[in-house]
Every structure is written in structure tokens, then in C-alpha cells.
Amino acid sequence: MINSPTLKRRHLLAAAGGLAAAGAGLARPAIAAMKTFRVGVLGVMSGPDAAWGLHNKYSAIATANMYNAAGGFPIGGDKYGIDVIAMDDQLDPKIAVAGAEKLTQEQGLRYVIGPNVDTTALSIKPVMERNKAIYIPYAFNKTLYTPPAENAILGMIASYEAGPIIYKYLMQTKGIKTIAFLAANEPDPLNQQQAGVAAAEKLGLKVLVKNATYQASATDFFPVVSPIVKQKPDLLVFSGVAPATAPQLIKAARELGYKGLLSTETAQDIKILNQGAGKYADGFISVGGASTPEIRSAYMERFVQEYTKAAGEWDDEAGTKVYALEMILHTIAKAGPQAISDTSAYKAEINSFAMPNPFLKSASTLKYVGAAYFDQKRQIGVPMVVNEVQDGSFHTLFVGSVA
Amino acid sequence: MAQILIDGCVLAASYALIALGITLIFSVMRLLNFAHGELFMIGAFMVYYVYGAWHLPFAIGLVVAALVPALIGAGFEKFLFRRVMRIATREENTMLLAVGTAILLDNVALFLFGENQHGVPETVSGVLQIAGGFLPYQRLVVIIMSLALIAVLLGFVQFTRPGRAMRALAQDRDAALLMGVDVDRTSMLGFAIGAGLAGLAGGLLVTIQGVNAGIGVNISIKAFIMIMIGGAGVVSGALLGALVLGFAESIGYSLLPGSETYLLIFVGLVLFLIIRPQGIMGHPWG
Numbered sequence: 001m002i003n004s005p006t007l008k009r010r011h012l013l014a015a016a017g018g019l020a021a022a023g024a025g026l027a028r029p030a031i032a033a034m035k036t037f038r039v040g041v042l043g044v045m046s047g048p049d050a051a052w053g054l055h056n057k058y059s060a061i062a063t064a065n066m067y068n069a070a071g072g073f074p075i076g077g078d079k080y081g082i083d084v085i086a087m088d089d090q091l092d093p094k095i096a097v098a099g100a101e102k103l104t105q106e107q108g109l110r111y112v113i114g115p116n117v118d119t120t121a122l123s124i125k126p127v128m129e130r131n132k133a134i135y136i137p138y139a140f141n142k143t144l145y146t147p148p149a150e151n152a153i154l155g156m157i158a159s160y161e162a163g164p165i166i167y168k169y170l171m172q173t174k175g176i177k178t179i180a181f182l183a184a185n186e187p188d189p190l191n192q193q194q195a196g197v198a199a200a201e202k203l204g205l206k207v208l209v210k211n212a213t214y215q216a217s218a219t220d221f222f223p224v225v226s227p228i229v230k231q232k233p234d235l236l237v238f239s240g241v242a243p244a245t246a247p248q249l250i251k252a253a254r255e256l257g258y259k260g261l262l263s264t265e266t267a268q269d270i271k272i273l274n275q276g277a278g279k280y281a282d283g284f285i286s287v288g289g290a291s292t293p294e295i296r297s298a299y300m301e302r303f304v305q306e307y308t309k310a311a312g313e314w315d316d317e318a319g320t321k322v323y324a325l326e327m328i329l330h331t332i333a334k335a336g337p338q339a340i341s342d343t344s345a346y347k348a349e350i351n352s353f354a355m356p357n358p359f360l361k362s363a364s365t366l367k368y369v370g371a372a373y374f375d376q377k378r379q380i381g382v383p384m385v386v387n388e389v390q391d392g393s394f395h396t397l398f399v400g401s402v403a
Numbered sequence: 404m405a406q407i408l409i410d411g412c413v414l415a416a417s418y419a420l421i422a423l424g425i426t427l428i429f430s431v432m433r434l435l436n437f438a439h440g441e442l443f444m445i446g447a448f449m450v451y452y453v454y455g456a457w458h459l460p461f462a463i464g465l466v467v468a469a470l471v472p473a474l475i476g477a478g479f480e481k482f483l484f485r486r487v488m489r490i491a492t493r494e495e496n497t498m499l500l501a502v503g504t505a506i507l508l509d510n511v512a513l514f515l516f517g518e519n520q521h522g523v524p525e526t527v528s529g530v531l532q533i534a535g536g537f538l539p540y541q542r543l544v545v546i547i548m549s550l551a552l553i554a555v556l557l558g559f560v561q562f563t564r565p566g567r568a569m570r571a572l573a574q575d576r577d578a579a580l581l582m583g584v585d586v587d588r589t590s591m592l593g594f595a596i597g598a599g600l601a602g603l604a605g606g607l608l609v610t611i612q613g614v615n616a617g618i619g620v621n622i623s624i625k626a627f628i629m630i631m632i633g634g635a636g637v638v639s640g641a642l643l644g645a646l647v648l649g650f651a652e653s654i655g656y657s658l659l660p661g662s663e664t665y666l667l668i669f670v671g672l673v674l675f676l677i678i679r680p681q682g683i684m685g686h687p688w689g
Contacts, residue, residue, distance in 0.1 A: 045518070046513055046518065046617070047518075047617040049617075050513070050518030050616075050617065051518055051519055051520075054518055185665075214656075215664075215665050217620075217621035217624070219608070219612040219618065219621070219622075220410075220413070220414055220417070220611065220612060220652075222406075222409075222410045222413065222542075223407075223410045223411075223414070223652055223653045223655075223656035223657060224656045226406045226407075226410065226537075226657065227656070227657050230406075243519075243520060244519075244520035244613070244615050245520075247520070247522060247613065248611075248612060248613060255530050255537060255539045256406075256537045257530070257537055269519070271519075272519060272520045272521070272522070275455070275520075275521055275522035275523070275613070276520065276521075276522030276613045277522075278524065278525070312517070315519070
């Protein structure tokens with residue numbers, strides 16, 4: 001009987017069931033102990049500008065995965081698993097509003113990363129302010145961050161902050177005297193173009209072309225770039241240029257015989273630059289994140305690996321998006337668990353918050369900045385890493401900061 | 404001035420391929436192919452993968468760039484449009500289906516290819532200087548190949564049996580049927596060739612412009628503008644539309660900011676259509 005296959009199978013099954021029950025009983029306390037912190041990501045995740053929103057999403061997922069794999073993020077003595085809920089606003093203000101309402105009202109989230117441009121960020125501002133939800137836009141319109149608004153925190157360096165620093169650097173190191181601006185015929189790039197022109201004039205640069213634009217849908221840039229290149233500016237700035245368009249503009253300028261400097265104040269992707277512009281991309285100056293090898297820490301290396309797992313490939317533009325979720329989590333940790341549902345506790349922590357920057361090799365502090373521009377600290381103090389393309393890779397030109 | 408002319412020629416040549424494809428489909432099926440830009444995009448991605456990613460010869464990439472959209476076009480005609488055109492009581496039904504195919508291809512492309520911009524190496528590098536203007540050799544290749552393909556297409560339509568069948572279908576569908584033309588097969592061939600042309604245009608232009616999954620809509624809009632200017636369903640009209648749009652862009656951008664150039668193009672288009680709604684070479688409908 002003992003050797004009967006049926007009995008043996010029954011015993012095995014019973015033993016397995018018992019073990020499973022015991023295991024579940026052991027596991028239950030651990031699962032019950034891990035609370036969940038939910039964060040939203042709202043941005044453009046489809047169409048030609050999809051890269052911007054998707055980089056936000058994958059950056060958040062990568063950060064979440066890193067902490068979840070380590071057993072959760074500690075807040076007030078408890079460990080929190082991080083859950084990222086992403087929504088595509090398709091660069092449409094109406095859809096952005098619907099997304100913001102869904103995340104903050106239906107889902108009850110109090111922290112949202114995004115959106116990516118002025119139009120969508122401004123459209124959700126009433127929703128976020130009304131629902132007292134913190135959001136981290138990558139949009140530069142100052143009304144988002146200036147009182148009476150209090151819930152938006154700029155997630156990156158704004159073009160009107162980066163531009164003057166870059167132009168001054170190039171005046172000092174390359175002796176530039178003349179400058180021209182080219183922007184897509186869309187609100188964000190046009191605003192950046194205007195801000196760039198103002199900054200250049202203030203610095204004493206001669207602005208040869210102030211209002212050159214191209215259709216956002218343009219695919220051939222020779223007709224647009226050739227009249228500008230004819231004037232031979234020392235520096236040609238592509239205001240607010242998307243990563244998809246930059247290589248074509250660079251290539252058009254260089255094929256038209258332009259020998260001056262090319263720059264932009266938006267983050268770019270080296271793979272896209274190399275594929276689209278090839279050797280013409282050399283010398284192109286852009287604002288980057290903590291992703292060039294010479295400055296990134298071991299933690300950043302791990303983030304890059306985790307990001308690659310989530311997104312399928314690394315993208316340098318994501319190097320500017322690494323800070324958002326880290327800052328949210330660490331600020332809540334310092335403010336206390338009540339900040340998870342009450343953003344006034346989070347806001348009270350902003351002025352005094354500081355933490356070591358985990359993404360850079362060299363010791364530096366991460367804090368909230370922006371008082372000089374917004375009359376209150378409503379900007380993540382990401383280091384302003386200015387990159388230059390050399391031999392198909394980004395190299396750090398200099399690292400600055402915003403007060 | 405030289406640069407304006409060079410830019411106009413390059414734009415016109417590349418637009419002509421796009422316009423011819425959509426005109427061909429319209430002429431045999433009386434259908435505006437809203438997915439034309441998406442087929443262009445798929446052709447571009449085929450060259451990206453075959454030539455750019457897998458490092459196979461560019462010529463093979465072009466063949467695939469034509470074949471895959473052609474097969475998609477043939478499939479759309481046989482399994483979607485043929486049935487709807489037979490049973491639909493309103494013309495709007497086929498138009499809505501056409502829009503649906505465009506949205507379908509947009510989303511399939513985003514799913515399959517991702518959201519990033521992609522480019523491919525030039526097949527020939529270097530820049531030619533002509534009378535103070537600059538013409539990269541890659542663009543010269545695009546002009547030459549576009550003109551060659553246009554000539555081949557015109558020859559096919561003019562001198563081959565299937566080409567004559569397509570012309571008959573374009574002139575009078577019922578008469579063509581009565582004359583023994585296999586209407587279904589000819590329609591499918593016309594759609595396939597039109598789609599293949601869109602794919603070829605994408606495959607050629609990816610060497611200059613790159614590709615991402617979102618470019619389809621804008622290409623379709625330009626295609627519509629060209630056939631509205633030149634006349635829908637008329638080959639000479641398509642070529643004329645491409646010429647007009649190419650040089651309008653080139654001249655406009657050299658004189659005005661980009662936003663004003665396209666504003667003027669659209670204003671001009673609207674005014675032109677009020678005066679001549681069938682386009683320059685088109686025939687009045689009805």
C-alpha cells in the first residue's frame with residue numbers, strides 16, 4: 001500500500017499543499033507589511049514627440065524597479081513598493097486634462113510626473129492646483145511655477161536658464177559675436193526662441209536671425225536653413241528642437257557649407273544624432289543629463305541598466321529625466337508618511353530639502369531651486385550638464401547650475 | 404537663387420513619387436488613400452531595417468520598401484475596400500474605412516517600430532557645388548532615381564496591358580468591365596502599385612530625412628495638397644502639383660518665416676480651389 005503510486009501521489013500532494021499553506025502563512029505578513037506608493041506619469045507617448053513622455057515613463061519605471069527589487073522604499077519606518085501609472089496625453093491639452101483628472105480624482109494620486117510641454121502643462125494646472133496634487137512638468141512657462149501656483153515643480157533646466165549660460169561660455173571660449181535662432185512653429189520652441197533672443201541681446205550678441213521658423217511637420221530643412229546659413233552666424237541655435245528633428249537640421253546646415261557652431265537648449269539622444277547626422281553631428285552642443293561616462297556614478301550605471309531593461313534601449317535624453325521620482329520619494333521620506341496623501345507636508349519640506357546627488361560621481365547636493373525665476377523654489381536643482389558631440393559620443397563640455 | 408532652384412527640384416522630385424502613388428489609387432478606385440503617408444513611413448522603415456540595421460545592400464532595401472507596402476495595399480483592396488465598395492450605400496463609408504486604415508497602420512507602426520527617430524547612412528557622401536548652391540550627392544541620387552521611377556511608371560501605364568487596363572478603369576469603370584477588363588484584379592494592382600510607390604518614396608527619402616512612426620499624417624496631408632493643386636486622378640496633375648508645392652516651399656522659406664510660408668500656401672490653395680475646384684489638370688466631376 002505504501003508503495004502504491006496513487007497513495008504516493010496523494011501524500012505528495014498533501015505535503016505540497018501543507019507546505020504551500022505554511023509558506024503563504026509565512027509570506028502573508030511580509031506582503032501585508034509592504035505598502036504601495038503610487039505615482040502617475042502623464043506625457044506625450046505617441047507621435048513624433050513620443051520620446052519625451054516615454055522617457056519620463058521608463059525613467060520612473062526604472063527607479064521603481066530598483067527600489068522594489070531592494071524590498072521597497074523606506075518612508076516613516078515602513079517599506080513602500082512603488083507603482084507607476086502612466087498615461088499618454090498625445091500632446092493634446094484636452095486629453096491631458098482628462099488624464100490629470102483620472103489620475104488625481106479617480107485614482108487619487110497626489111504625485112504626477114509630467115507633462116512635457118507648455119500647452120499640456122498649462123491645461124492641467126487648474127486640475128492639479130484644485131486637487132492639491134504635485135506635478136513635475138518639463139515645460140518652461142513661468143506661470144506654472146510662480147505664485148499663486150504652488151503645485152508644479154520644474155523637472156529640468158529651462159531654456160531661459162541654460163541659454164545665457166551657454167552663450168556666455170561660448171563668447172568666452174570660442175569668441176562668438178553673432179547668433180541666429182531657428183524654431184519649430186509651435187508654442188514651446190517659439191517661446192524658447194524668444195527667450196533665447198532676449199538673452200543673447202542682453203549679453204551683447206548681434207542677433208542676425210530672430211524669427212526663423214519651420215513647420216513642425218517639415219521633413220526637408222534645406223529651404224528653411226539655407227537663408228540663415230547664408231548670413232554666416234557664429235552660433236546657430238535650434239530653439240526647443242525635438243530629438244527627432246535635430247539631426248536633420250544639423251545635417252542640412254553642414255551640407256549647406258555652414259562652418260559655425262550649432263547648439264540647442266533641449267536634451268538630445270546620441271544614437272538618433274549619429275544615425276541621422278553622422279559625422280556632421282560633431283561639435284553639436286546640447287543640454288544633457290547625468291549620463292556621460294565621465295560624470296556618472298555607479299548608481300547611475302545601475303539606473304541605465306534598469307532603464308534599458310524597461311525600455312529596450314538606453315536613451316541619453318532620459319538622463320535628464322532621472323531625477324523626478326527620486327526627488328519625490330526622498331522629499332516625502334523627509335516630510336514624513338503624511339506627505340503621501342497631504343502635499344502641504346511635501347511643500348513645507350521644499351525650502352530646506354537637500355540630499356547627495358546619487359547620479360554624479362563627484363560629490364554634489366540635490367535641492368530645490370528656482371527662487372530667482374519663480375519667486376519660490378519650484379524647480380529640481382538638476383545640474384546643468386552641457387554636452388558636445390565628439391566622435392559619435394557626448395562629452396561633457398561643462399557642468400553648471402541654476403540658483 | 405541657385406539654392407532655391409536646387410531645393411525646389413529636390414522637393415519636387417521627392418513629392419512627385421508620393422503624388423503619383425496617391426493619384427494612381429484615386430484614378431482606379433476613386434478613393435483618397437488616407438493611409439498613403441503611413442505606407443510611405445513603412446517603406447522608410449523597411450530601408451532602415453534592411454539597409455541601416457541589417458547592413459544589406461540599399462537596392463534590396465528599396466525592393467522591400469516597395470514590396471511590403473504593395474502587399475499591404477493589395478491586401479487592403481482585396482479584403483477591405485472591395486467588399487465595402489460593393490455593399491456600401493454611401494461614399495462616406497469607403498472614406499471612413501480609408502481613415503481607419505491610416506489609424507491602424509499608425510498604431511501598428513508605433514507598436515512594431517517604437518517611437519524613436521531613425522536614420523540610415525548615406526549611400527553616397529559629399530556635396531556638389533553648383534553656381535553657389537549646394538547639392539549633396541545623396542539628394543542628387545534621390546532626384547535621379549525619382550525621375551527614373553516616374554519614367555518607368557509612365558511607361559508601364561502607357562505601354563503595358565495592365566497599364567492600359569488601369570487607364571481604362573480610370574476613364575470609365577463600367578465600360579472597362581464591359582470591355583473585358585478584370586476590374587477587381589486591376590484595382591488591386593493599381594492600389595498595390597500606388598502603395599508601392601509610396602513605400603519607394605519613403606525608402607529613398609529616409610536617406611535624407613530619417614523616419615519615425617509619426618510622419619505618416621504629414622506626408623498624407625502633403626499628398627492631398629498636391630493632388631488638390633494638380634487635379635485628382637490625373638498623372639500630369641500629380642506631377643504638376645508636386646512641382647508647384649516643391650517650389651512654393653523652396654521660394655517661400657527663403658523669403659518668409661516657415662509659419663508664414665505654409666499659411667500662404669494654404670490660403671493660396673483655398674482661393675485656387677474656389678476658382679478651379681478640380682485642380683489645374685483635373686476634369687470637373689460629375
